[in-house]
Amino acid sequence: MTLLRDLAAALGAAGCLTGADIGAGAVSDASGTGRIPPLALLRPASVNEVSAALEICHRHGVGVVPQGGMTGLAGGANPQGGDVALSLTRFAGVEEIDPDCQTITLRAGTTLQAAQEAAAAAGFLLPVDLGSRGSCQIGGIVATNAGGVRVIRHGMTRDNLAGVEAVLADGTVLSSLTKVVKNNTGYDLRHLICGSEGTLAVITRAVLRLRPLPGARATALCALPDFAAVLALLKQARTHLPGLSAFEAMWRDYVLASSAAAGLQLFPDPPPFTVLIEAEGSAGGLDAEFEAMLAGAFEAGILSDALIAQSQAEAARFWTLREGHALDRMFPGLINLDIALPVALLDDYATACGSAIRARxxxxxxxxxGHVGDMNLHVAVGLTEPSEAAAHEVDRIAYDLVRERGGSVSAEHGIGVLKRDWLGHSRSAAEIAQMRAVKAAFDPKGVMNPGKVV
Amino acid sequence: MTLLRDLAAALGAAGCLTGADIGAGAVSDASGTGRIPPLALLRPASVNEVSAALEICHRHGVGVVPQGGMTGLAGGANPQGGDVALSLTRFAGVEEIDPDCQTITLRAGTTLQAAQEAAAAAGFLLPVDLGSRGSCQIGGIVATNAGGVRVIRHGMTRDNLAGVEAVLADGTVLSSLTKVVKNNTGYDLRHLICGSEGTLAVITRAVLRLRPLPGARATALCALPDFAAVLALLKQARTHLPGLSAFEAMWRDYVLASSAAAGLQLFPDPPPFTVLIEAEGSAGGLDAEFEAMLAGAFEAGILSDALIAQSQAEAARFWTLREGHALDRMFPGLINLDIALPVALLDDYATACGSAIRARxxxxxxxxxGHVGDMNLHVAVGLTEPSEAAAHEVDRIAYDLVRERGGSVSAEHGIGVLKRDWLGHSRSAAEIAQMRAVKAAFDPKGVMNPGKVV
Structure with missing residues (x-):
């Protein structure tokens, strides 16, 4: 086959795996929904090799699926029949840390954890952080505009993205590895490529912003009587904690299940709402500021109890409750949805969604x-008889209720293939038509991650 | 003329001004470089009227120049021969403030100051702020991704933009007035429209993020011996002041001219570098934190003197020195350039640029x-015989030196027409080609703000 011969010639044997060499990892992302191995797994080791590989595929009219750490949950990195996969694992590493500009320049195949560790060694915080930090790669993080646990303070990936280099479908290299904060020179292609899930270009390098390492971090778990109190606590926290870095709310049913699954007992009788609150600040002033905020909220009747973590280990236990990985073991085939709504609507949504799913x-x-401080709710649904059809029914119930309330069907996970049917629930027909026009302007032959997003 | 008859029928007499009714204000933005009145000044009073006006112009193949408060400096709102101008002045006002989501929903014709005042009355800070706040309009601010004086803390306009509604060249309304922080549902058209200077769509509404009003603000003017000290102070300020909201550096020649022009004497003998530093924080803790940072910098030999503002009036005097409006009176035809570079290169650039301009x-x-904490430098050039040709020569000298150092020829002012010749100094040929492809995907007939940006 000419295609594979051309690719092997351009990338060498290590850069173009076929057959059994491809491995199971290239078949599906963490959603576990991929079924079809790619024709080949391309592993270019330089930007020139990425460009050459894309030019060859473009000439042959073959679809290219960019793959990062395969930790996505929307099927966005799953090959379809006849696609080749392209991984940047061999193009990894930190190229530069600039302490004056507070930036780190990274190759796309670098894991997030490696990038975080390099930043920390230089005295900086790389603010983007997610549970899959050990596996997920910078290219994938930028391509999906990953969210994670510090969005309330530092924003999504795009909010920490200074510059990006990417290769277009025909092999053209678009490079804008700038470190500057302000750059009003034409259209912001960076923000278009970020979040496009590999359908416009393959990201090869990124410049991310760094922050000073926080001098101190304080964590508490708060018991609240109702959702109005959650909103009131959020207001207090925003006002009195300039370094507020997490505001995570858990509804009672979630706490019961997660604490049972993880063998944790934090409040003896879980209250209607449990909020994990965390703030960063100076070693000198944070504790007093944090305790004053909690004391004020207690006196105002906003919270009925609060546990302030006395050690990193205790803070980690609070996070274990929130991360809820144990739920996956308790409910095989657990469905985990990721939606966003104006924050005041979240409890009304939870009530309606819970009732509607249990009715069916x-x-x-x-x-x-979820990340309630970011207006982001996760819905965990364990079914006694999980199936693809049942999951689709759950999706429809949950997303129809999001549409009615003007929310987003994907706060952080992206669209991929698994949410493509629901894109119209959050974006208008005119917007989707305009996205398709943009797609055609980048990739007229439709070879970049075919069938994804739009 | 059918065009004007159709427009008058759609918009009414008050919505379609011609001839002398147009007024001089529609001829040029604040750069003063516009010469040609538009065929008509359209003043639609609703989104439907904007849509109708654009559909008519599109059908007739007539260029449409969106105009906001006309405070731009890049000629981006100046009509070219045969264009109509479109102003949203009649579509103004605050539609909603959502205290839980911390958002404000605004019509495009609202002035920034009116929006700021409405936010403050509701107990919030609208972080975007510029000198022209009394005249500039929300539509223009979003269209140009305006920067301003609080970027170091709160980012550019795009960083505070939650949702946007805009009308495409053919009259299609693209509406995404979302308040949520996280919304990974397809391409981020918001960030493409923001900063496109009216060449892709007319912005009709925007949702901006609000922040809690700061409890306190502290301001100081610092004297520094050299640029290494400026960088060292920036590092200290970033590390010890979580609410750092301004870090503005002034080279000695600037301070001499600005203080003479404004009749201010702040340091008896201006030092090589003067830095205005400002921070926001809680009423309880800010002053101590601020003074401790300055004391530490003094002990470390980073600064030789510091004046802490003891009143709002004193802080305002520090800002008067920095804003340098008096320079315009001192040097008629003052050329004011706006560039960005990696921060450590700014002084080397200033030396090279000053020498090169004075050589000619x-x-x-x-x-x-400039906003050195944002890596943004302004270059003020007063010529004894100002002319367009001389200004172009100054541009070339200054921008060539930016290109050599990998910087941006427009940090905040945009490209418009005046910087179109220099776009290639900061963006590659591949990027510009891709911008043109995006332009064609939005506006195939090329009627949106013709001749601007790309």
């Missing part, structure tokens, strides 16, 4: 938790 | 100041 699946375990 | 224009007064 009476034995379902439905629970709610 | 021996009597020129050249001085440097």
């Amino acid at each position: 699946f009476p034995d379902a375990h439905v629970s709610f938790y | 224009f021996p009597d020129a007064h050249v001085s440097f100041y």
Whole structure:
């Protein structure tokens, strides 16, 4: 086959794996929904090799699926029949840390954890952080505009992205590895490529912003009587904690399940709402500021109890409750949805969504938790008889209720293939038509990650 | 003329001004470089009227120049021959403030100051702020991704933009007035429209993020011996002042001219570098934190003197020195450039740029100041015989030196028409080609703000 011969000639044997050499890892992302191996797994080791590989595929009219750490949950890195996969694992590493500009320049194949560690060694915080930090790669993080646990303070990936280099479908290299904060020179292609899930270009390098390492971090778990109190606590926290870095709310059913699954007991009788609150600040002033905020909220009747972490280990236990990985073991095939709504609507949504799912699946375990300070809710649904059809029914129930309330069907996970049917729930027909026009302007032959997003 | 008849029928007499009714204000932005009145000044009073006006112009193949408060400096709102101008002045006002989501929903014709005042009355800070706040309009601010004086803390306009509604060349309304922080549902058209200077769409509404009003603000003017000390102070300020909201450096020649022009004497003998530093924080803790940072910098030999503002009036005097409006009176036809570079290169740039301009224009007064914490430098050039040709020569000298150092020829002012010749100094040919492809995907007939940006 000419295609594979051309690719092997351009990339060498180590750069173009076929057959059994491809491995199972290139078949599906962490959603586990991929079924089809790619024709080949391309592993270019330089930007020139990425460019050469894309030019060859473009000439042959073959689809290219960019793959990072395969930790996505929307099927965005799963090959479709006849696609080749392209991984930047061999193009990894930190190229530069600039302490004056507070930036780090990274190759796309670098894992997030490696980048974080390099930043920390230089005395900086790389603010983007997610649970999959050990596997996920910078290219994938930028391509999906990853969110994570510090968005309330430092924003999504795009908010920390200074510059990007990417290769277009025909092999053209678009390079804008700038470190400057302000650059009003024409259209912001950076923000278009970020979040496009590999459908416009393959990201090869990125410049991310760094922050000073926080001198101190304080963490508390708060018990609240109702959702109005959650909103009131959020207001207090925003006003009195300039370094507020997490505001995570858990509904009671979630806390019961997660604490049972993880073998944790934090409040003896879980309250209606449990909020994990965290702030960064100076070693001198943070503790007093944090305790004053909590004391004020207690006196105002906003919270009924609060546990302030006395050690990193205790803070880690609070986060274990929130991360809820144990739920996956308790409910095989757990469905985990990721939506966003204006924050005041989240509890009304949770009530309506829980009722509607239980009306259809009476034995379902439905629970709610999430980055409420970012207006982002996760819905965990355990079914007694999980199936693809049942999951699709759950999706429809949950996303129809999001559409009614003007929210987003994907706060952080992206669209990929698994949410493509629901894109119209959050974006208008005119917007989707305009996205398709943009796609055609980047990739007229439709070879970049075919079938994804739009 | 059918065009004007159709427009008058759609918009009414008050919505379609012609001839002398147009007024001089629609001929040029604040750069003063516009010469040609538009065929008509359209003043639609609703989104439907904007849509109708654009559809008519599109059908007739007539260029449309969106105009906001006309405070731009790049000629981006100046009509070219045969264009109509479109102003949203009649579509103004605050539609909603959502205290839970911390957002404000604004019509495009609202002035920034009116929006700031409405936010403050509701207990919030609208972080975007510029000197022209009394005249500039929300539509223009979003269209140009305006920067301003608080970027170091709160980012550019795009960093505070949650949602946007805009009308495409053919009258299609693209509406995404979302308040949520996280919304990974397809391409981020918001960031493409923001900063496109009216060449892709007319912005009709925007949702901007609000922040809690700061409890306190502290301001100081610092004297520093050299640029290494400026960088060292920036590092200290970033590390010890989580609410750092301004870090503005002024080179000595600038301080001499600005203080003479404004009749201010702050340091008896201006030092090599003067830095205005400001921070926001809680009423309880800010002053101590601020003074401790300055004391530490003094002990470390980073600064030789510091004046802490003891009143708002004193802080305002520090800002008067920095804003340098008096320079315009001192040097008629003052050229004010706006560039960005990696921060450590700014002084080397200033030295090279000053020498090169004075080599060509021996009597020129050249001085440097700017948002150095954002890596943004302004270059003020007063010529004894100002002319368009001389200004173009100054541009070339200054921008060639930016290109050599990998910087941006427009940090905040945009490209418009005046910087179109220099776009290639900061963006590659591949990037510009891709911008043109995006332009064609939005506006295939090329009627949106013709001749601007790309």
